[in-house]
Amino acid sequence: MTTPPTYTEQPTLSRRQLLQACLVGGGLAVSGFSLLHWLTGPRLTAQTFIGQAKIYEADLANLIRQGFQELGITPLEIKGKRILLKPNLVEPHQSLSHINTHPLVVRGAVEAFLSLGAASVVVAEGPGHRHDTLLVLEESGLADVLYEDRIPFQDLNIMDGVVMPNLGGQTRMASLTFPRIVKEVDWVVSLAKMKTHHWAGATLSMKNFFGVMPGNYYGWPKNVLHQAGIPQSILDINATLKPHFAIVDGIIGMEGDGPIMGTPVQSGVLVMGRNLPAVDATCCRIMGINPDKIEYLRKADQWLGPIHESLIEQRGESWRTVHRPFALVPEIPAHQGLRSSQL
Amino acid sequence: MEYRPLIELHGDLNFSLMIQKPFRHALELLQSWQQPNGGFPYHSGEEARPDATAWAIISMSAYEFDPESCNRGRAYLASQQADDGRVSIALSHPEASWPTPLAIFAWESFPQYQEAQSRAVDYLIGFTGRHFPTPDLSIIGHDTAILGWPWIADTHSWVVPTSLALLALQVVGLSTHPRAIAGQQMLINRQLTNGGWNFGSTTVFRRELHPLPECSAIALQALAGTTPIREVKRSLDYLLPELPHLRTPISLGWALLGLGAWGLKPANTEELARASLQLQERYGPYPLPSLALLLCAVKASHGLHSLFRSLPQETPASSTRN
Numbered sequence: 235m236t237t238p239p240t241y242t243e244q245p246t247l248s249r250r251q252l253l254q255a256c257l258v259g260g261g262l263a264v265s266g267f268s269l270l271h272w273l274t275g276p277r278l279t280a281q282t283f284i285g286q287a288k289i290y291e292a293d294l295a296n297l298i299r300q301g302f303q304e305l306g307i308t309p310l311e312i313k314g315k316r317i318l319l320k321p322n323l324v325e326p327h328q329s330l331s332h333i334n335t336h337p338l339v340v341r342g343a344v345e346a347f348l349s350l351g352a353a354s355v356v357v358a359e360g361p362g363h364r365h366d367t368l369l370v371l372e373e374s375g376l377a378d379v380l381y382e383d384r385i386p387f388q389d390l391n392i393m394d395g396v397v398m399p400n401l402g403g404q405t406r407m408a409s410l411t412f413p414r415i416v417k418e419v420d421w422v423v424s425l426a427k428m429k430t431h432h433w434a435g436a437t438l439s440m441k442n443f444f445g446v447m448p449g450n451y452y453g454w455p456k457n458v459l460h461q462a463g464i465p466q467s468i469l470d471i472n473a474t475l476k477p478h479f480a481i482v483d484g485i486i487g488m489e490g491d492g493p494i495m496g497t498p499v500q501s502g503v504l505v506m507g508r509n510l511p512a513v514d515a516t517c518c519r520i521m522g523i524n525p526d527k528i529e530y531l532r533k534a535d536q537w538l539g540p541i542h543e544s545l546i547e548q549r550g551e552s553w554r555t556v557h558r559p560f561a562l563v564p565e566i567p568a569h570q571g572l573r574s575s576q577l
Numbered sequence: 578m579e580y581r582p583l584i585e586l587h588g589d590l591n592f593s594l595m596i597q598k599p600f601r602h603a604l605e606l607l608q609s610w611q612q613p614n615g616g617f618p619y620h621s622g623e624e625a626r627p628d629a630t631a632w633a634i635i636s637m638s639a640y641e642f643d644p645e646s647c648n649r650g651r652a653y654l655a656s657q658q659a660d661d662g663r664v665s666i667a668l669s670h671p672e673a674s675w676p677t678p679l680a681i682f683a684w685e686s687f688p689q690y691q692e693a694q695s696r697a698v699d700y701l702i703g704f705t706g707r708h709f710p711t712p713d714l715s716i717i718g719h720d721t722a723i724l725g726w727p728w729i730a731d732t733h734s735w736v737v738p739t740s741l742a743l744l745a746l747q748v749v750g751l752s753t754h755p756r757a758i759a760g761q762q763m764l765i766n767r768q769l770t771n772g773g774w775n776f777g778s779t780t781v782f783r784r785e786l787h788p789l790p791e792c793s794a795i796a797l798q799a800l801a802g803t804t805p806i807r808e809v810k811r812s813l814d815y816l817l818p819e820l821p822h823l824r825t826p827i828s829l830g831w832a833l834l835g836l837g838a839w840g841l842k843p844a845n846t847e848e849l850a851r852a853s854l855q856l857q858e859r860y861g862p863y864p865l866p867s868l869a870l871l872l873c874a875v876k877a878s879h880g881l882h883s884l885f886r887s888l889p890q891e892t893p894a895s896s897t898r899n
Binding site for chain 2: 371389392395397411453454495563566
């Protein structure tokens, strides 16, 4: 159920070739990164797409389809597939829409996948802080969209679990208990929100999967994962789940004391891609955050995906054109030293 | 331990026939989901779960509805109990022992389950969350050292599991046990300055979190009868205006119970509950625990305690626990 990462095949150097390369040191300064590739062999690469949308009432389904096209996702690939969309609904409150993936992004994603021939699309979430999931749907505004469009929803917090060996090995958890639905779909899609986070630095498509883990087994909040280590748990979940795609809602994100108490910030973008570390690294650049300073991204680099700019082929808008630094809180340790010096 | 009937007794043997149609229909629906092993699932056709089973028993017993079905449910719960007394969400996940208080409710007043209930109580008394001295008040605003109960073993204590455990200790007459006292203190400590409770944090990086109606209501329910009203007035003041906006069964159900426990059950309770039941036309059938909770909220005159014959009292047997 996973999409294999793309490797950029680079020829390895013989000792003689390496010596010759060193002799032309003047050229190394110019092409140092290329030499690093040569020295270390194949490198993970990925593509991400940035699409601009100033408002949620824009034609988001069309924008997402455009992203699919740019990323080489064809109707042939999607036709007949069962899609699970996992939005971020950690703790909705009425009138605080910048906390959650916006319902119109969910609607747009559903329409886009169905238009490419998906057999089914289900929206599923296990809210991290609230065990009244139905109230979460109502307060987030998602209930109306689901009802109007007849989109099925599953509460992951109370779903029967399937135990899977922990393929990440970053925490002491030998296994992870996922909701059984992850075994019943073909694609798992992270439909995340672009936010700062006071424990993890940033919460994007990878962190969003905390909400997949059923509250029945992990609690409200998912404190088992906090105890095991947040960056480590993010990596374990993603390494084991092997999600297929990510769409990050940065039309209005959250800066400051995220993921709940921060303030709205308009970036006007959707960021998409097959590779989640690459998507999240691109989001970080848009947010003015150095992805290498986010622990889980740094550890994911060249394991679960690329995070360095030179290894991420950018489609759609350049991140530089939509760059809008998110406010960080100096008093929050996880925010210290995150600011990117790029640009 | 003293036995007390789970339900408020009514002289009319045909009481179950007097249940209003939408609530009777809801009872019949959850009854129909019972599985051959006696357990109840969240939804029809799914695997039975201890928490769903306990809620089914509590609600059906409250209405004196199908005692035989309830008995089979109690037997199922006993089959799910571990040697140390805990009742977990699944035998494969003993660390998720948060349904234990619910099993204590379901076994209350039934002599054949006294031993099982007693072992569950002993487990609760010996079980706590991960606690530690508050590292830095500028980061975490609550007192992390006060003992409560966690959702999952080896994690911190939070509002909902602590409230459920407190209620269970109260039901079996242990409301003055040191663990119950500490649990009450823990809930008071986690109360937000402006009223209500979040899932269990108060301030993080000096920012006060938002109150949640479902957590606020269950905490109010757990503190009723043991806490002066002045200590929770601000939370009652938060929850009362929220009530008219609550439609979903978990938040509405706990709000009716929590307010009812303080003598504030609204006169239009049944109307509110019917409106909530009608929402199923929009969202589909509720999970069994949600449905059962709503039914309990309709039936309980003064909070969850009133589904029992008497309010919690210390008994000679229970007072020997430590």
